[in-house]
Amino acid sequence: MAVHNYDVVVIGTGPAGESAAINAAKHGKRVAIIEKQPAVGGNCTHWGTIPSKALRHQVKQIMQFNTNRMFRDIGEPRWFSFPRVLERSRVTIDQQVEMRTNFYSRNRIDLFFGLARFKDEHTVVVRDNHEGAEELCAQKIVVATGSRPYRPGDVNFRHPRIYCSDTILGLSHTPRTLIIYGAGVIGSEYASIFSGLGVKVDLIDTRDRLLSFLDDEISDALSYHLRQHGVLVRHNEEYERVEGDESGVVVHLKSGKKLRADAFLWANGRTGNTDELGLETIGLEANGRGQLTVDDHYRTAIPHIYAVGDVIGWPSLASAAYDQGRSASDEFLDEPFRFVTEIPTGIYTIPEISSVGRTESELTEAKVPYEVAQAFFKDTARAQITGDTVGMLKILFHRETLEILGIHCFGDQASEIVHIGQAIMQQPGEANSLKYFINTTFNYPTMAEAYRVAAQNGLNRLF
Numbered sequence: 001m002a003v004h005n006y007d008v009v010v011i012g013t014g015p016a017g018e019s020a021a022i023n024a025a026k027h028g029k030r031v032a033i034i035e036k037q038p039a040v041g042g043n044c045t046h047w048g049t050i051p052s053k054a055l056r057h058q059v060k061q062i063m064q065f066n067t068n069r070m071f072r073d074i075g076e077p078r079w080f081s082f083p084r085v086l087e088r089s090r091v092t093i094d095q096q097v098e099m100r101t102n103f104y105s106r107n108r109i110d111l112f113f114g115l116a117r118f119k120d121e122h123t124v125v126v127r128d129n130h131e132g133a134e135e136l137c138a139q140k141i142v143v144a145t146g147s148r149p150y151r152p153g154d155v156n157f158r159h160p161r162i163y164c165s166d167t168i169l170g171l172s173h174t175p176r177t178l179i180i181y182g183a184g185v186i187g188s189e190y191a192s193i194f195s196g197l198g199v200k201v202d203l204i205d206t207r208d209r210l211l212s213f214l215d216d217e218i219s220d221a222l223s224y225h226l227r228q229h230g231v232l233v234r235h236n237e238e239y240e241r242v243e244g245d246e247s248g249v250v251v252h253l254k255s256g257k258k259l260r261a262d263a264f265l266w267a268n269g270r271t272g273n274t275d276e277l278g279l280e281t282i283g284l285e286a287n288g289r290g291q292l293t294v295d296d297h298y299r300t301a302i303p304h305i306y307a308v309g310d311v312i313g314w315p316s317l318a319s320a321a322y323d324q325g326r327s328a329s330d331e332f333l334d335e336p337f338r339f340v341t342e343i344p345t346g347i348y349t350i351p352e353i354s355s356v357g358r359t360e361s362e363l364t365e366a367k368v369p370y371e372v373a374q375a376f377f378k379d380t381a382r383a384q385i386t387g388d389t390v391g392m393l394k395i396l397f398h399r400e401t402l403e404i405l406g407i408h409c410f411g412d413q414a415s416e417i418v419h420i421g422q423a424i425m426q427q428p429g430e431a432n433s434l435k436y437f438i439n440t441t442f443n444y445p446t447m448a449e450a451y452r453v454a455a456q457n458g459l460n461r462l463f
Contacts, residue, residue: 001125002134004110006032008329009124009138011116011277014042015318016309017144018100020325024140025107027333032110032136034126036145039097040104040111043146043310047166049318050096052189053348054089059196060350068387082174082197112136116145117278121302140304140332143292144325145277147310150269150289157266159244164266165190175199175262179251181239182268183210185347188222190265192350195229202259204251205235206268211347215359215408217394222349222410225390229350272311289313296339298328306332315343344422346415351390354418357406357425360396369399373434373458377411380453381445388412393450395421395434397458402434413447420448434458 007029010021018040021033037046044050062080065071104111114128124141127133149164151157157164163171165186178194180187183205191203203226210223210233223233240252242264249264272290279286284300286292292300292307300307306328309321323340330337344356363370373396378389391411397404407421424436437455442448 004032004134004136006030006110006136006138008032008140008142008332009136010034010142010144011124012036012042012144012146012273012309012311013040013100013111014044014144014146014309014321016146016311016321016325017042017142018103018325019322020142020144020306020308020329021109022103022107023326023329024333025109027329027335029333031107032112032138033104034112034114034116034124034136036113036115038113040100041093041097042144043148043166044318044321045093045096045100047148047169050093051086051089051169052165052186052193054092055086056189056193056348056350058085058088059193063196063350064387080197082194083172085197086169086171115276117276118281119278121282121305140306142325142328143274143277143300143305143307143311144309144321145273145311147270147272147290147316149266150271151266155242155266156244159249161244161249161262162242162264162266168265171263177248177261178202178263178265179204179249179259179261180265180267181242181251182206182266183233184267184269185211187265187267188226188347188349190267191226191231192229192348195226195231196350200261201231202261203231203233204237204239204253204259205233206238208235211353214345214347214353215355215394215406216361218353218355218408218410221392222353225351226349270310270316272313274311297331297337298324298339299331304332317343317346319343319346342426344415344418346418348415351388351411352414353410354414355406355408356418356422357404358396359406359408363396363405368405370396370405371399371458371461373397373454373456373461375450375453375457377447377450380447380450382447382449383412385445386412393417393454395437395451395454395458397434399462401430403432404434417447417450420451 008024008031010017010033013035025031112126114126119125124136177200179202181204191201238254240254243250251259274286274290291313298306308324308328310316320343347353374394377383377391383389394408396406404425409418437451
C-alpha cells in the first residue's frame with residue numbers, strides 16, 4: 001500500500017472541502033483531497049444545489065414562454081417533459097465539474113477518488129473501485145463529506161415510483177400527479193418545479209405553516225403563490241405508511257386521509273455522510289442524524305480534525321459551507337478567523353425568497369421598536385418591463401436609530417437583491433442606516449431601486 005504524507009487532507013470536494021483545500025494550498029501547504037464519487041463537486045454539484053437550481057431555471061423559462069402574450073404570435077403554449085428539461089440542466093453540471101477539476105490542478109492539490117476511512121487520528125485510507133488502497137498521512141484533516149436525504153426504513157425506496165431528492169434526478173417520465181412529503185426548502189422548491197411543468201402536486205407539511213423560520217408575510221406569500229400554481233398544501237399531517245403499486249403510490253396519513261398520485265417524493269430531512277468514515281477507530285461519534293459536533297473553531301473532539309459543511313448540520317447551505325471550509329483552514333493556518341453566523345437565506349422556489357437578519361416576530365418578541373419599509377415589485381419600472389411583477393422587498397429598521405435589522409425579499413432575483421441590504425447591515429455603527437438608500441442614487445430602471453422606494457415608504461411611517 002502506497003503511503004503519502006501531506007500537511008492537510010480534506011475528505012469531500014463539495015463547497016466546504018474545496019474552499020478548505022484551496023485556501024490551505026494558497027498558503028503553501030501540501031494538500032490532498034478525497035472524493036467518493038467519480039467526479040469532483042460533491043453533492044452540491046451532482047445531486048443538490050446545482051441540478052435543482054438549473055432545473056428551476058429551465059422551468060421558469062418555460063412558464064414565462066407559456067404565459068407571455070407576445071409569444072402567442074409564435075405558437076401555442078408548449079409542453080416539456082421532465083426528462084427533457086433535466087437533460088438540458090445537466091450541461092451546467094458538466095461545466096461545474098470541468099471548472100472545479102481545473103481548480104485542483106492549478107493549485108497543485110492531489111486528488112484521490114475512492115472511499116475514505118480513518119486508520120488512525122492522522123491517517124486516512126482511500127480505497128478505489130478496483131480494490132486499490134492508498135494511505136494519506138496528514139497533520140490536519142478536514143471532514144467535509146456533506147449529507148444525503150434521510151430515508152426512513154418503513155418507506156420502500158426501491159419501488160420505481162418512490163423517490164428521494166437524489167433519485168428524483170433520475171426520473172425518466174413526467175408524472176401527472178405527485179405527492180411531496182416534507183415542505184421544507186427542498187420540498188417547496190420541487191413543488192414549484194413540478195407545478196411549473198403542469199404536474200398536480202400535493203405538498204404534505206408536518207408543521208402548521210410553510211418554512212416557519214421565514215418572516216410570516218413572506219411565508220404567507222409563498223403559500224399563496226404555490227396554490228396559484230396548482231399546489232395543494234396540507235399542513236399538520238404525518239404519514240402512517242406509503243404503499244406503491246404498478247400504477248401509482250398511496251399515502252396513508254395519521255389523520256385518516258388517503259392520497260394517491262403517480263409518484264411520491266420524500267423530502268423530509270437529511271443525514272450526514274459519516275457512516276463509512278470509520279469514526280469508531282479514532283473515538284469520534286456522530287449524532288443520530290450522522291452529524292459531527294464541532295466547537296466555535298470547527299474543531300471536533302480531536303483538535304487537529306475539523307468538520308465543515310452539511311456534515312455539521314445547520315445551516316446546511318452551500319454558501320455557508322464554502323465560508324466554513326475557508327474559516328476552518330484559516331484556523332490551522334493561524335490566519336484571521338471568522339465563525340460563520342450571519343448567513344442570508346436563499347430559497348429557489350418560483351418566485352424565489354431571500355432574507356437576512358431578524359423577522360418581525362423575533363423583533364416583536366424582543367420588544368425592539370422597529371418599523372417596516374416596503375416596496376412592491378409591481379410598482380417598479382424594471383419589473384413592469386420584464387413582467388416579473390410578483391413580489392416585494394421589506395426592510396425592518398429601528399424607529400429611533402434607523403439601523404437596519406432585517407431584510408426580507410420575495411420575487412424574481414430575490415437572492416441577488418438581498419445582498420445590497422446585507423452589505424449595509426454589515427457596516428459598523430451609524431453607517432448601518434436606512435438613510436443610505438435615501439442618499440444613494442440607483443440606476444433606473446432596476447430592481448435595486450426597490451430599496452429607495454422602500455426606504456422612503458419607511459421614513460414616511462415615522463412620527
